[in-house]
Structure formats: structure tokens, C-alpha cells
Amino acid sequence: MTEFWGIFYLVWTVVCYFIAKQFFVRTQKIYLSPIIVVPILSIVLIFMLRHQFQDYYRYTQYLVAMLGPITVAFAIPVFRYRSMIQQHFKVLMLTSSLAMLVGIFSSWFLASLMNFDDIVKNSLLARSISIPFAFVLTEKVGGSISLIPLFTVITGLVGMLLGDALLLWIRFKNKIASGAAFGNAAHAMGIARARQRHELEGVFASLSMIISGIIMVLFAPTVIALTKHILGAISF
Known part of the structure; x- marks a missing residue:
């Protein structure tokens, strides 16, 4: 089950990012920026599933590791x-x-x-x-x-x-x-x-x-x- 939620949250985060990016590119509205939209959608999902933020972070923390090369x-x-x-x-x-x-x-x-x-x-x-x-x-x-x-x-x-x-x-x-x-x-x-x-x-x-x-x-x-x-x- 842990592996399932790990893959689910990874796919969710990536898909939300690309969708939000498309809306942002088309509209150029700052409030539709992926950095705003993706966290909001993820927080709503976590509450709906009654999970803890620590669970989400544990499943997706390797995405944070990518910030080094990106920087x-x-x-x-x-x-x-x-x-x-x-x-x-x-x-x-x-x-x-x-x-x-x-x-x-x-x-x-x-x-x-x-x-x-x-x-x-x-x-x-x-x-x-x-x-x-x-x-x-x-x-x-x-x-x-x-x-x-x-x-x-x-x-x-x-x-x-x-x-x-x-x-x-x-x-x-x-x-x-x-x-x-x-x-x-x-x-x-x-x-x-x-x-x-x-x-x-x-x-x-x-x-x-x-x-x-x-x-x-x-x-x-x-x-x-x-x-x-x-x-x-x-x-x-």
C-alpha cells in the first residue's frame, strides 16, 4: 500500500504541475502559477484522503532532491x-x-x-x-x-x-x-x-x-x- 501511495502522489504532483503550467502559459495570470496551484490542489487532496502532510512528503521527498541540480x-x-x-x-x-x-x-x-x-x-x-x-x-x-x-x-x-x-x-x-x-x-x-x-x-x-x-x-x-x-x- 505504501508503494501505491508513493506512485500515486508522484503522478499526481507531476500531472498537476503540467496542467497548471499550461493554464499559466495561456493566461499569464500569476495566481495560476504552478507554485500556487499545485500546493493548493495537493493540500485539498490530502485532506480529502485524510492523510498527513508527513505522508505526502515521505512519498515525494525525492522531488525536493532535484532542487539542487535545478538551482x-x-x-x-x-x-x-x-x-x-x-x-x-x-x-x-x-x-x-x-x-x-x-x-x-x-x-x-x-x-x-x-x-x-x-x-x-x-x-x-x-x-x-x-x-x-x-x-x-x-x-x-x-x-x-x-x-x-x-x-x-x-x-x-x-x-x-x-x-x-x-x-x-x-x-x-x-x-x-x-x-x-x-x-x-x-x-x-x-x-x-x-x-x-x-x-x-x-x-x-x-x-x-x-x-x-x-x-x-x-x-x-x-x-x-x-x-x-x-x-x-x-x-x-
Whole structure:
């Protein structure tokens, strides 16, 4: 029976993805994006079958393993714009580093304000980077492997859905800056939205996401320790 549900959930997820993708391509409506439609349909199905999310995750967790190669694949289009990237590399490094600091400090501050426990706090700290990087960081800082996909997806969805409105409100017109904003704030989902807006935005969103992920994995544990030391003494 376990093998049956494993195959069923795999087929269900893949079929829902391709159907949602066809609707999204035809309509270009952001709310019909596969990243929104497939989770909603899967949640409804799980409730109807009276299964647990842990069951669904156990049967389909190998799909998550594919995110590693997919993340690396985002770097392929970067080769076409290597000269422009070399020209703006220092700026991208600076913006990615600042995005890391803002993400860590804001997450820890708000989590402390809401009196979340340490596991939830540590898991939130890794929410602003793509899932493969977030898994590595979460293990280093003592977060929950089960929570990080949820926090990461929510972060990406919010960034993808509200990114256009925010950039319009602050009158952002530079495609390089807009791409970096999507990549740093909404990782893979931001890249998907940036690519819809303009190819150049998509390239810089991809590069920003990769740089942010590397910086977070290498330096975030030290920054997080300092953050805890600084903000831990504050009484909320």
C-alpha cells in the first residue's frame, strides 16, 4: 500500500504541475502559477484522503532532491551575460550581502517579538535563500528541516506576488536592480517572475540568488551567532 501511495502522489504532483503550467502559459495570470496551484490542489487532496502532510512528503521527498541540480541550472544563462556580470559583480556582492543581513536581523527580531521558540527562529533565518542552500544552513544553525521548505515557499510566494507592486511603488526601472531584488528577496520564484518581466532581469535574479546562497552558507552562522548575542539581550 505504501508503494501505491508513493506512485500515486508522484503522478499526481507531476500531472498537476503540467496542467497548471499550461493554464499559466495561456493566461499569464500569476495566481495560476504552478507554485500556487499545485500546493493548493495537493493540500485539498490530502485532506480529502485524510492523510498527513508527513505522508505526502515521505512519498515525494525525492522531488525536493532535484532542487539542487535545478538551482545550479539557473546559472547557465549567466554565461551569455558574463561581461556585464563582471562589470556589476561588486555591486551584486554588496546587495546580496546586505540582503543577507536584512533577512537575518528582521527574521530574528520578528521571531523574538512573537516569542517563537529557538527551532522556529533558527529555521526562519534561512528562509530568504533557495531550499538547497537553506537545508545546509538550517543544519548548521540548529533549525528544522521540516519547517524550512514551508518558510522558504511562503517567502518566495510573497516576493513573487508583491514584487511587481513594490517595485512600481518605489519607481524601480533599472532591470539589473530589479532582477537582483527578485533574486535576493524571493529566490527561485523571484527568478521565475523576473524572467517573465525581462530576460536580463532573470539573469541577474539567478546570479543574485546563487551569490546570496553561497554567502549565507559560508558566513551566516557567524552572523547569526552575533545577532543572537546582540538581540538576545533585548527584552521583547
